Every structure is written in C-alpha cells, then in structure tokens.
Amino acid sequence: MTVGYCKKFCTKYKFYGVQDSTWCFCGNFFTENVRHPERECNMKCSGNNKEICGGNWRMNIYRSPEYNNEYLGCFQDQTSRTLADKYINKKSMTVEYCRKFCTQFQFYGVQYSTWCFCGNRLTKNVKKPEGECHMKCKGNQRQICGGSWRMNIFRKPEYDKDYLGCFQDQSSRTFTGKRTHSKSMTVEYCRKFCTKFQFYGVQYSMHCFCGNFFTKNVRHPERECNMKCSGNNIQICGGGYRMNIYRNPEYSEEYLGCFKDHSSRTLAGKYTNNKSMTVEYCKKFCTKFQFYGVQYSSWCFCGNSLTENVTKPERECLLECSGDKKQFCGGSLRMNIYRNLQLKNEYLGCYQDQSSRALPNKSTNYKAMTVEYCRKFCTKYRFYGLQSSSHCFCGNRMTTKVKKSEGDCNMKCNGNRKQICGGSWKNSIYRKPTTN
Structure with a gap:
C-alpha cells in the first residue's frame, strides 16, 4: 500500500x-x-x-483532486473578504445551494458551516491545508463547508463559454503556432494576439500561446491554474506548465459552437458514422445542407435547421476526431456545429446593431416572426435582418458592418423554432439577389 x-x-x-x-x-x-x-x-x-x-x-x-474539477482548495478569509461581491448565511447551506446563489459570479465559496460567498476574483490568494477546512455543511452533513476563517472555494468553468479548461503544457509545447510574453498580460491581450488562430492559452502569469490544434490534450484540475495575470490580478493566467485554454470565437465564420443533441437529433437531415471522421469530411458529406455537426469522435450530422438550440460550454465538446486527433469532434450528445457558408443562399452573417440601427429604413415586431415573414415585409428593400426572436429590420444598405461570431446570433424565431432570429442587439442579416 x-x-x-x-x-x-x-x-x-x-x-x-x-x-x-x-x-x-x-x-x-x-x-x-x-x-x-x-x-x-x-x-x-x-x-x-x-x-x-x-x-x-x-x-x-x-x-481526491479529480472528484470535482471546479474545486480550487481551502483558502484563508479575512474581514475584507476573499470573495467580496455577495454573501448569504443560511442554516441549510450546501455546496449546491451556494453555487446556485452565486449564479452570476465566477467563484463561490462555503465557510463556517452556514456561509456562502461569491466573487469574480479572489482579493487574496492564500491557500491553506485541506485539514483546516473541516466543518460540515449545515444542510448536508456529508459535505464540507470550510472552517473558521477558512473557505472551500470553487470556480465555475461555464462562466466563460469559450473557456476549455486548465491543460498541461510541456517543453515541446501544446500550442506551437505563435507565442509572446508581457508584463501586462491579460486574457484579452492573448486573445487579440492570437486573432488568426483557433485556440489561445495563458500560462505562468505573463505568457501567451496560440495554435490551431493541441499537440497534447491533457486536462488538469482547475486549481492547478492558479497564477494571477500580470496585467490583471482579477484574472487567472495558468500556472507552472499549466495553461488556461480558450477557443477563439472569431477564428471561423462557419463555427457556431458546442450544442446539446438528443434522441430526435438537433440536425435531423442526414447522418453518417466513419472511423476516419474529420470536420472537413463532415462538411463535404453535408454539401447540400445549411448546417453540419460532428459528434462523439466519429459521427456527422446534417440539417437545414436546428430542431433545438441549446448551447453548451466548449469544454463539453473535447473528444478528438477519429480521423484527425488534432481536431475536436463533439462529445457524448454534444455536437460542434458549423454553418455551411458555401451553400448558395441570401444569408450574410451575424452583425452588431445599435440604437441608430444597421438597417434603418423600416422595422416591425411580430410575435410569430420567421425569416420568410421578414423577407416579405422588406419586399422593397435589398437587405433584411432579424433580431431578438421577434424583430425585423429593412434597408437598402447597412449603416454599420461590424460582423460578430455566429454564436452571438443564437435566439430562435418566435414563429419557427427551427430558425435563428439574431440575438440581443445582434442581427441575422440577409441580402436579396439583384435581378436583371
């Protein structure tokens, strides 16, 4: 033993x-x-x-460090509070209750059997031995809720939908595309530096790495990425040979995100299973469909609409493609979905709107909105756009052309739940073909 x-x-x-x-x-x-x-x-x-x-x-x-991947450890608290944004004292406290109470925050912590604290940063980062967090939760005697001035702290990975997790790095590097270091490193700085790459990661407070694939795909507990970013001590920038990795939503105009699947299928037009599956193979297989998605390493699904539109954190779509270990092909009932931009149609993409309107000539709000209804409503105009499930806008030109990630247009049309009608201040914009 x-x-x-x-x-x-x-x-x-x-x-x-x-x-x-x-x-x-x-x-x-x-x-x-x-x-x-x-x-x-x-x-x-x-x-x-x-x-x-x-x-x-x-x-x-x-x-056991592998039991809960959100758990960071036992931390010291003080009168100014390590998690200072919101708190509650409840006689029936549990870890689950605290997590739900802190819905809008990245970190949550339980302390002294009945207390729960929330925050988007740790004001102090003083880790203590696990034995100092030894008090049972009042609402569940099988759980531990900190100690006297000691807090069990957790971090929610879904706080940032593009965040994949804490991964191992090595001397040969997990990302080999491009790299930099800066004394003012932040997650945003790294993302901007890696604009032309699919993935980016921050490490050891001040390092940033870019790549289009993982040379190794070894995930570690979140607590092993525990170093503050040199340019923003509210953010975490990896650790020693540990990297916080993100997917760059701007990398591909076709990529929509990680979606939930179900027995009746999110993409129900056509499917195949292939031991040599890649994203490119699936795209070619679905040539005549507007959407294509890869799932569970070897599956490909096609469709002209999403029967359900439930996005999931990117970390849930991390299974390697059976035909190319450098690509991701969804997960268990999780699908990486893409829009086929080569399919000939009127769709231009997802665009930012503003109070002065990108399409300012005419508009309507209709409870049964569909793409077809908006097109007909905008008969006399070249462009038409849908927004926030029920709004339709028309124009002969776009006053602004700020393109956004397709994942930002994620709201279903009220009149056809299989169609997408923009998002909050985001337009799904179409252009009618010119007639001779």
Whole structure:
C-alpha cells in the first residue's frame, strides 16, 4: 500500500484514506468527523516506508483532486473578504445551494458551516491545508463547508463559454503556432494576439500561446491554474506548465459552437458514422445542407435547421476526431456545429446593431416572426435582418458592418423554432439577389 495506490483506487470518490499500513478506504462523505493529533497516525505504508499510512483505527484522509474539477482548495478569509461581491448565511447551506446563489459570479465559496460567498476574483490568494477546512455543511452533513476563517472555494468553468479548461503544457509545447510574453498580460491581450488562430492559452502569469490544434490534450484540475495575470490580478493566467485554454470565437465564420443533441437529433437531415471522421469530411458529406455537426469522435450530422438550440460550454465538446486527433469532434450528445457558408443562399452573417440601427429604413415586431415573414415585409428593400426572436429590420444598405461570431446570433424565431432570429442587439442579416 502507498498513498498513490489508494488515490488511484478511489478515483471515483471524493475522499480516500490509508490506515494500519496496508488498508485503503474510499467515500464521498464522513460517517464521523473526529480529528486526532497527527502523531496518532504513525505507521509506515507497507509499499513505501517513507510515507505514513495511518495507525490503529487512525486514518490519514485526503481529498481526491479529480472528484470535482471546479474545486480550487481551502483558502484563508479575512474581514475584507476573499470573495467580496455577495454573501448569504443560511442554516441549510450546501455546496449546491451556494453555487446556485452565486449564479452570476465566477467563484463561490462555503465557510463556517452556514456561509456562502461569491466573487469574480479572489482579493487574496492564500491557500491553506485541506485539514483546516473541516466543518460540515449545515444542510448536508456529508459535505464540507470550510472552517473558521477558512473557505472551500470553487470556480465555475461555464462562466466563460469559450473557456476549455486548465491543460498541461510541456517543453515541446501544446500550442506551437505563435507565442509572446508581457508584463501586462491579460486574457484579452492573448486573445487579440492570437486573432488568426483557433485556440489561445495563458500560462505562468505573463505568457501567451496560440495554435490551431493541441499537440497534447491533457486536462488538469482547475486549481492547478492558479497564477494571477500580470496585467490583471482579477484574472487567472495558468500556472507552472499549466495553461488556461480558450477557443477563439472569431477564428471561423462557419463555427457556431458546442450544442446539446438528443434522441430526435438537433440536425435531423442526414447522418453518417466513419472511423476516419474529420470536420472537413463532415462538411463535404453535408454539401447540400445549411448546417453540419460532428459528434462523439466519429459521427456527422446534417440539417437545414436546428430542431433545438441549446448551447453548451466548449469544454463539453473535447473528444478528438477519429480521423484527425488534432481536431475536436463533439462529445457524448454534444455536437460542434458549423454553418455551411458555401451553400448558395441570401444569408450574410451575424452583425452588431445599435440604437441608430444597421438597417434603418423600416422595422416591425411580430410575435410569430420567421425569416420568410421578414423577407416579405422588406419586399422593397435589398437587405433584411432579424433580431431578438421577434424583430425585423429593412434597408437598402447597412449603416454599420461590424460582423460578430455566429454564436452571438443564437435566439430562435418566435414563429419557427427551427430558425435563428439574431440575438440581443445582434442581427441575422440577409441580402436579396439583384435581378436583371
């Protein structure tokens, strides 16, 4: 027995413990929470005499880092608060309740059995041993809710939909396209620097890397990316050989995002399964369809509409394509969906609107809005655009041409849920062909 052996054995559990030299125990909660002096755990591990494996009815207990990928660790709190934006005290506190309470924030933390704190940054980043966060949650005695001035802090990866996670880097580099470093590094700086690449990542406070594929795809717990960005200490910029990686939404005009699939299919026109699947293969297979999507490494689906329009965080579409390990092909009931821009139609793309209107000549708001209705309404105009599910705008020219990612136009048309009608201050714009 070794501590490492026990950790691997208990992979699917929240806690693991070694006892009496040769024993390993796993669990998701403590049936009893009675702490004893460290000296009572004094027996060497049978498989490694440099490690301690508990004692007689005494157990060295560890928290499994793989159990909850959101968990960052046990942190010190103070009167000015480590998470200072919002808080609540509740007699039935649980980790899940705190997460929901902090919906609009990136970080959430539980403390002293009944307290929950929220924030978009850690005002102080002082990590403490896990043993100092030992108080049970009042609403669930099987969970731990910090300690006295000690907080179990979590980070929600879905806070940024383009964020993929914390990944391993190495001397040969996960991204080999382009790189830079700056004493004023931020996530935005790196994104702008990597404009022409599909992925970008920040590392070790001040480094930025770009690439169109992963040379290695090894994800790590979020707490291993724990260094503040040199140019913005509210943001996290990786760690030692650890990189916070993002997908660049501006890289491809065709890419719409990661979407949920279901048994009746989000793209229901045509499909295939191929052991040599790539994004290019799927696009070619779906030549006659407006949309195409790759899923679960080897599947390709086609359609002229999305039967459901439920976007998911990019990290849920991270399975490698069976035909090209450098590409991603969705996940389990998760699909990377693209719009086929080569299909001959009137669609121009997703564009930013403003109060003076990109298409200012005529407009209407209709509860049963569809693309066809808007086209007909704009009969006398060359351009027509749909916005926010029910709005239609017309014009003979666009007063502004600020193109946005297709994922920003994600609202279904009220009159046809299979069609897209822009987004908030975003227009799905079409141009009618000129007639001779």
